[in-house]
Amino acid sequence: MPKMNRRQFFILGAAGAVTASVANWAIAQSNKTSPASSKFYKSANGLLEVNLEASYRPVNLAGKQAYLMSYNGQVPAPRLEVKAGDTVRIHFTNNLSQPTNLHYHGLHVPPTGNADNPFFSIPPGENLTYEFTIPKNHPSGTFWYHPHHHVYVAEQLFAGLAGLFIVRGELDEIPEIQAAKEEFLVLKDFDLDEDGRILAPNHMAMMLGREGQLLTVNGQVNPNLSIAKGGLLRLRMLNASPSRFYRLSLENHPLYLIATDGGAISAPVELEELLLAPGERAELLVRGDRGPGQYRLLTLPYDRGGMGMMGGGMGMMGGHRMGSGMGMMGNSSQTSPQVLATLTYQGSVATLPFPERLIPVETLPKPETVRRFELSMSGMGMGMGSGMGMSFTFNGQTYDMDRIDTSVKLNTVEDWELINVDPDRMDHPFHLHINRFQIVSRNGQPEPYRAWKDTVLVRGGETVRIRIPFRDFAGKTVYHCHILDHEDLGMMGIVEIKPAA
Template sequence: MTTPLRRRQVLGLGLAGLGTAVVGPLLWDRVQHSAARAQPAGATRLGSVGGVADLELVASATPGRLPGGPATLLTYNGRSPGPLLEVNAGDQVRLLLRNDLQEPTNLHFHGLHIPPTGSGDNVFLTVPPGGSFSYEFTLAKDHPAGLFYVHPHHHGHSADQVFGGLGGALVVRGNLDRIPEVAAASESVLVLKDFASADGTAEAGMGMGMERMLGREGPLLTVNGELNPGLAIPSGGLLRLRLLNASNARIYRLALEGHRMVLIATDGGAIATPEALDELLLAPGERADVLVQGNQTPGSYRLLNLPYQRSGHMGMGQVADAPQTLATLNYAGSVAPLPLPKTLIPVAALPQPERTRRFSLAHAMGMGMGGMQHGMGGGGMGGGGMGFVINGQPFDPDRIDTRVSLSSTEDWLIVNDDVMDHPFHLHVNPFQVISRAGRPEAQRRWKDTLQVKAGEEVRIRVTFKDFTGRTVYHCHNLDHEDLGLMGVLQID
């Protein structure tokens, strides 16, 4: 997964000349853990063998280095991002999580269609400090192939732990990978994540309460833990970039100099027809799979993060006014031109909804401490009792907010009644966007995380398939989630 650095660029944030700007590779040698399992310590990639994935992730605070000095990073197996996990549809997955942190944690299998209960995608579990838990589930044989996201989801700690470095990509291989043109492409998984600088600065000049209210962004923009890694493409070649926004709150607006990005999958699902894009917006938790053709004059081209103003910033915090370089695409060699696929995988229309529900996302001032205890978590927030609510209520793990029937289909109106953007995420079942601000979506696509801008209203449709149990929906700006923007869904 990690591409050798061709050229390092230190971001224009007063960090020039501070030397190595690498998070992941530096941590490679620092892994001290040796498990009884057949995994090389410090491996960048862990996969399944013979239909069984036997995986282990150790969450710990690891000494590392960021531009500006030494820093403590939160890592899986000594790495941030954690090792790339690679499994096949139909695999039996056993994943032992060991918690070497000083606080509770757990795992969420973001985007996977697996049970939300027991040892599945159960975010109500607590793995205490020094404890461990074995997540065990089987992926259906027809589970969508795609890019998924493993990250901590312990309410009150999610944002701190993701912002500190915990998270990693999970690839499920399947039908999309067998399309000949897609199979012929070379592939890079790019985990996009911003870090606070070594002195802990997220957004300079703002109190912690305000940072958390907006959602913390860091000034160091990394790809697979590196600043400006190189990506190689031959003339005529096809490169499949699998993009994951693993940031706490940062929304990326991506563009590749001189090239269009040809979208083939959104979140965890292929689309029906490839779609050429000049730029791509990726909110936290969102993924996109794009093909890039090596059809330009050989040279170097930057993968850029274009300026994006999150709603509600009102001039506060860092909003870059110039494109920032994330990675560099370098031409090397040539091959006979590889074609783009013409069609991908049909996305069937969901049945007509049996009912429509409305979810209003907002913030609330001056909430009583009793009501906000769950929302505040361990982080504290200052700002005089400000939190976030869905339909007027902050998260309470002991309250069921929404009850649905197994196999039923519903439309959900996600209404952002706030002044901030709120990327909406539903666990376990993917959804389709029906309309945005009353305008129908051009192409059906599978989503599990969706940017909903301030003031916007989006209609999504979801069928609650296969699994009963309790799960959640929430804002994937994880500071907002920890501050209460989450609801409990019971599927009966």
């Protein structure tokens, strides 16, 4: 059990200076600010030691005051940066009025003890020191941290609790990558009232997964990114929204994918657009080879399903707030491209070389075990007008903290077949803690290239096969839908990784 001491230490982080009174949230194209405004903490001499305090307080969001949940008063939370082999020690204080905990999304660290343990419940006013070591052979990549306390996850993430967790390493050392300008983009939507307070979602919004109409990048609306003519820009993107999908496209520029959730791929892949589901990350290179000017980074309309719920579900709306602009349409409200950020050409450099090769992605051995997981909304309550009995399931079951759903052997490779049988054809992004995996096929079609993932989109009606090596760490952890309202409504299971006898 964790040792929790009250008031062991003081938290240094202070709320940003917030003076503006909030008038209107339907704002404002502020192109003056740099997106790299958030603080970050870097390990030194093999140790990253930080204090993190979760609290509900006024913070500066997009130049205005908002009442959000934050770590150290920052939205997004401070970026943490380590190297493989480092020790991480986080003195965490919960100053929220509800229980919480921390999850290190994508890190390959123990699920037990004070590491990436999703079963902790840290009550209001309590402290917990997290401590773990990043394995020496841990891949470099773009990971993140956020709360993972069952039934509070969507609310707490939506309210602002999320930050990047970067592991530096071999990808950063490739000379062409090193020469690129690096930007971190945390994509997060908010749903706020005129006073900057978070609006509670109605029942339908929770069923679909809550979304907000205020789209921010690093807590800013439409920040400016710059690139030199001839230069390279490395965008490290995180979808930190609980439910919103981002279908990303940069005007007049192809995007070159260089890394996915779990680290680098073997060579850049040219894309016209990139779909980023909740929880997913991607690293992209942009070449500064166009004419001077401004180019918008857009998110294009995307239908993630679920509209069938509207039929029998109208009765659910009675007595519930319809949301500010999102309303009951939820995910499908966006019918035109929206601007996330603006890329501006500034200056010029001799044309930088483009990397041809990145980091080889290992070929996994054939699986010893193949399992099936059916992803669905449970039909209970549907068509009866109430909808209140609705839940989200794996293989027909909602989450039970006292039940082990899946038992696997340490140091084996398994294939999991994820079959989306949702009657409303809602998309469900599947996330597994502590072990990354590779996508083998979608609907029987092999993936075009190998990549490490920890979150994979399973569209309505789709079957996705993933291959997972369970390595290094025994213990219990979880897999779940990363539409976090679905997770809170039961779409989570426990996997126990057992050491060989």
